[in-house]
Amino acid sequence: MSVEYFQQLVTESFNKIESQLNGSATGPLHAVRRKALEAFQRQGVPTTRHEEWKYTNVLPSLVADYSLSLQNTPEVKGSIDVNPRLSLDAYQLHILNGQLQIEESTLPEDGSIEVHLLTDTFVIAHPEAQDWLATLSSVNTHPFVAANTAMMDAGVVVRISAGAVLTKPLHISIVSDARNGNVVSTPRIVVVVGGQAECTIIEEYNTVGENASLMSTVTQLIAGRNSKPTYVKLIDESALASHIGHTSAVVHANASLTCVTLCLGGKLTRNELEVRLIESAAEVLLYGVSVLTDNELADNHTLVDHVAPHCHSEEEYKGVYDGRSTGVFNGKIMVRPDAQKTTAYQSSRTVLLSASAQVNTKPQLEIFADDVKCSHGATCGQIDDEAVFYLQSRGISYEDARALIVYAFAAEIVDHVPNDALRSLVDRRIAEKLGAHPFDIDL
Secondary structure, X not given: OOHHHHHHHHHHHHHHHHHOOOOOOOOHHHHHHHHHHHHHHHHOOOOOOOHHHOOOOOHHHHOOOOEEHHHOOOOHHHHHHOOOOOOOOOEXXXXXXXXXXXXXXXXXXXXXXXXXXXXXXXXXXXXXXXXXXXXXXXOOOOHHHHHHHHOOOOEEEEEEOOOOEOOOOEEXXXXXEOOOOOEEEOOEEEEEEOOOOEEXXXXXXXXXXXXXXXXXXXXXXXXXXXXXXXXXXXXXXXXOEEEEEEEEEEEOOOOEEEEEEEEEXXXXXXXXXXXXXXXXXXXXXEEEEEEEOOOOEEEEEEXXXXXXXXXXXXXXXXXXXXXXXXXXXXXXXXXXXXXXXXXXXXXXXXXXXXXXXXXXXEEEEEEOOOOEEEEEEEEEEEOOHHHHHHHHHOOOOHHHHHHHHHHHHHHHHHOOOOOHHHHHHHHHHHHHHOOOOOOOOOO
């Protein structure tokens, strides 16, 4: 599959959606799709000549002969139950090959979570939805956001009621079924958290099947005033899976948004996370960890945009890279002229476990206000041989000793996951990737 074929695939998907609108091609949602298609055709697929994609070559992920997920959605239940990797006591939403499976979903009976399909009818009834689509994720600067928008046929809107305090997380399971062939899917999720609401949202991405998959996903999140949402993104894909995801969020006055990104597997992972603090006293806390082996690649691009004064942001990302894996971290903090009294901190730390692993780190500060406190730092090193030797002297194998030290490094990030079952899964997966036993060793 060439770049030209992928571009053709986007156009064919758009045309197929348009042919199914039955005279509704003039609706507001399809107008957004049409503008996105034009933006994608204008930008094309990014290459390593583009500064924002300098260290991530997506072209090898586009060579498979993909089928449109619109034409390739198999039986639902068997696909979802094939690999129940994460079992949670949670409200559930299931998305298969980009399509919401409402029959397999469970929601609270009190109506504190509403789920809608993103259709013209919904957009007409909720005019603010056009603002979400137009301003949260720009199709003019992000080519894969443009592709996702042009191919968007079954977006999902999740609304958390104002004042709601969810006692269980909302688990959104997003699955690519590649058992019957190579598949590309384009999930689109909008999460609106009402004022003073408190909730945890877990997005879990994985692929079943032995064929290639390409996930081009966009999540948009609005944190209302005085709300406290926690957003966790878990990517644990197969060896032939490519994930290109864009998450954008706006945070209103006195709201505190926590985002945790966990990259534990996949041929190629690209995470773009953009957060705008648009009203006074807003706060965002960003945490991320990548644990990679073999030839895996994970690229985390973050942008924290301080628009309003008296806002605070913290950002801490860690990476553990073994084999011939590659990590990329590009973190930008922007402080606008009116964002006085801003405090913003960024840290990126990396451990390389082999001579063939590599990391490319680029911290950035763009400050246009004079009364701020901002800092950033980046470190890269290897595992402490003396610490490994000490643990071996206590009767622990080399693999387990190395894994324990690595996990202690990563645990500072994992501890921010507000769910015991998910933390336990991450523990097991890190141990598995490092060839060690689960972390229940008695020292």
